[in-house]
Amino acid sequence: MFLTKVYREWKLFFYVIIVFIAGQAFFMFKGIENVPFFLYHMFSTPHAPADSVHVLLVNTPHGYFNTNKLSGREREMLLNSANYYDESKQRNFQDPLVMTVRKRIAPIADSTELAQMEKKLVNQPAAFDEFPAWWLRYFNSIQGQRFDSVQVISTFIRPGDSTDNISGQEVFSIKSTDK
Amino acid sequence: MISGESYYPRQLMAQVIFSWLFIILIYFFATDSLLSQLQQPVLISPGSDNTFWLLHLTxxxxxxxxxxxxxLSFDLVVTTSCLVCIFIPAQRAFTIITVAGVWLLYVCYSTAAGKxxxxxxxxxxxxxxxALNSKRFSLLWEGLRYWVCFLFVCAGLYKLYYGGFFDADNMRNILLLENAQWLAFEPGSLQRNLIEFLxxxxxxxxxxxxxxxxxxxxxxxxFFTRKYDDWLFCLLLLFHLANFILLHISFVDQSLIxxxxxxxxxxxxxxxxTTGND
Known part of the structure; x- marks a missing residue:
């Protein structure tokens, strides 16, 4: 057996494995992923049926931008970050993480320490102000064309819908000030 | 020898694995996701991960x-250090730099992307x-193999535990969720027909x-035998190919698994x- 072999050949590694197994079991029990204790539970819960799906669309002066042209990593960077911004916007630009940070840190830190830690873990209002400009910068850097203005909208679409007549709620719009 | 078995060929493996990693870094470069290509993101999202929190607190x-x-310096150091690991496999310093670098890159990319x-x-x-020593390297490599097996076995069990396995509509709903935007822009294709069929x-x-x-x-x-590793490799490849075709999840970065x-x-x-070469 592997563990017996490790115990015989390299005791330190054996103890590292034991601690790792204990850590993995603990975080699996708590249901919280803590790198390197990865939890591979993606797509494991039942997904509720829905007629339409929430998406973010990028509206350019040439129409909706086809995000299928981007690589997965570019798409994730663009759309997930915009989604995070949208989520914070719904909360009046309060980072969705702020309550978790307060709940976890408040019992072990005083108010000054908590404020300092919060600054490092939670997005401040200035970051949300700067986000649309960053987003346009990144968007322009990853696809062939340069757009001076874009609008990101939040909407619901049904599979098979074309983007011709879609409208939605604006998440943000940004005009480049660069010459 | 470990229990009468030969050791893994560390030198050959270091050259292949770090070349593979280097190709992944090139893929990151081609997909604008190295740190210097991110245009200085302004939002962070450490999520509820304590390791991410500790790093962000620093x-x-x-x-x-x-x-x-x-x-830019970070990207250069990580890629150069990965190259050194290919050409000089029998050292530890650049391995540590490369590993620390790619883990940090993972944290930075994830926090900026909000996922x-x-x-x-x-x-x-x-x-x-x-590990430089062949015996210890072989033990670590076997440990890695068990870790990967564990992750995928867990993924299968989670589908039972959380009920996705038993829900009659689950995959259809996942396909709808993951493809709604993709379908809106995708003209007729074999891939589209397959997704719509499902x-x-x-x-x-x-x-x-x-x-x-x-x-x-x-x-x-x-966990019990290495006899079927060729089959397990094929099954993993098949699984990731299916994910790529149906859910558009690229597995270039995952491929080293x-x-x-x-x-x-x-x-x-x-x-x-021979192991004597190592």
């Missing part, structure tokens, strides 16, 4: 993300190379989901390498 990810010179990724093959596979035929879609869960769970075999199931010792014999 301010390192924020510094690397917002400082262009630091980001923590499970495409982690490129994080795990280089770890055993911390959305319309929810029973077929759900059996595919169950098959995927069984496939993941089948890595349990890996296949490495523990490759026939390294056979290859070493084929190239007439």
């Amino acid at each position: 301010g390192i990810p924020q510094f690397l993300l917002t400082n262009k010179v630091a980001a 923590h990724y499970v495409q982690i093959g490129y994080l795990l596979a280089p770890l055993p190379f911390f 959305i319309e035929n929810k029973a077929a879609a759900q059996w595919l989901y169950r098959l995927a869960a069984v496939l993941q769970f089948s890595l349990l075999i890996g 296949f490495a523990p199931f490759l026939p390294w010792k056979r290859w070493a014999q084929y190239f007439q390498l």
